[in-house]
Amino acid sequence: MLSKKTKYGLKALAYLAKVKDREPVQIAEIAKCENISQKFLESILLTLRRNGLLGSKKGKGGGYYLIKEPHEIHMTTVMRVLEGPIAMVPCVSLNFYEKCDDCPDEEECSVHKLMLQVRDSALDVYRNNTLADLL
Amino acid sequence: MLSKKTKYGLKALAYLAKVKDREPVQIAEIAKCENISQKFLESILLTLRRNGLLGSKKGKGGGYYLIKEPHEIHMTTVMRVLEGPIAMVPCVSLNFYEKCDDCPDEEECSVHKLMLQVRDSALDVYRNNTLADLL
DNA sequence: TCGATAATCTACCAAAACTATGGGATAAAA
DNA sequence: TTTTATCCCATAGTTTTGGTAGATTATCGA
Incomplete structure (x- = not known):
């Protein structure tokens, strides 16, 4: 069985892939749109960032964004x-x-x-x- | 990940498939030859039997055997x-x-x-x- | 420089699943 | 009727999963 972690992670990546200009998107927005527990998603995005798949920006206007192009x-x-x-x-x-x-x-x-x-x-x-x- | 249950079950089935004339084989023999906990294997073989993959025979000379041909x-x-x-x-x-x-x-x-x-x-x-x- | 914002980090927790183990009941053969 | 071996139920120990809580750190705008 696919873990929720992977499922949510994939959905979040897909969500970020649709964002124009790779603007940072807040955890809360992704969590809400994809029906994911925000705190759980938080830890997932963190591991995606640690593994070089996502970039992040702190503070106001911050969030997560794709580092590479989807393809x-x-x-x-x-x-x-x-x-x-x-x-x-x-x-x-x-x-x-x-x-x-x-x-x-x-x-x-x-x-x-x-x-x-x-x-x-x-x-x-x-x-x-x-x-x-x-x- | 494949569960131990499935792994052991597959090994047991393969073991039984090699037996000539579909003679009953005791749990203990399979467990020993395949390095599987006997009690655990017992429950696995039971579910295989309940699902129509194996037959069993009680008492002396008993054991488990394949019902169908391996192919x-x-x-x-x-x-x-x-x-x-x-x-x-x-x-x-x-x-x-x-x-x-x-x-x-x-x-x-x-x-x-x-x-x-x-x-x-x-x-x-x-x-x-x-x-x-x-x- | 201050305050709001938002990611980061650490730690913890409850429930479920997995991997067995134990002990007795049941059935068949000798 | 004794031995052999499956059948069946209950339960224990460990790991994984899914999620929470709260404090910390970095950034931006005013």
Whole structure:
């Protein structure tokens, strides 16, 4: 299941992508328009900023804004930042690889075989979608 | 992330698929060979049986066995039984559809658009894999 | 320089989900 | 009737999720 964090984060990014001239938008505005708990959204936008997807401006007239153009923001990046690994098991993860402690032989593992395919197909979707494609 | 339940369930099914003549195999044997907590595996096999994927036999010489041939068991079925919906959001689920309470218009939702593609690609993998393909 | 505004940061909390474990009931075979 | 092994219910421990509260810091306009 997709976490609310990712869902809200995606919606917020899409919202910001529609804003003209990359003007800063306040958390409160996004939260209201997208029906998201403001405090929760606050923490989500913060992690998006920390990961280089958003810029922010404090004080009056401040808010969050996209740093790059929507077509430059790939879903692989967004998903990894918000949801974590794209793979469903660590042993098939490109960026977060980890060996299973129960598997003696990875090559023989039936789960491994299946999940490799699932990862590749998901990756294919995320690589072929930018933020611009979602609008 | 794939739950341990699904992971163990898949491993157990694969184990049973290798058994000749569909002889009953005891929980203890599967648990030992696949490094799974026996009690946990017990409950997993039970749900697989309740969902028509396994048969069981009590008493001496008893155990669990496949009801169908491995090539007849599709991953779509297995995943839905063990992991639940294949879709990452209820609003794009074929078997467990549910409207998002925050989305005013499903057609306009950026998350919806993306997750439809992810669902379709995952479904494609699961439909093209049977238990036999994992061995 | 002051006050209003709005992001930032830290900490915390409750509920749900996940990963088991325990103990007894039930059924089949020897 | 004893042994074997599944069936079933209850529950405990941990992690994740979703959300709150409140103090702090930076910026702008007057």
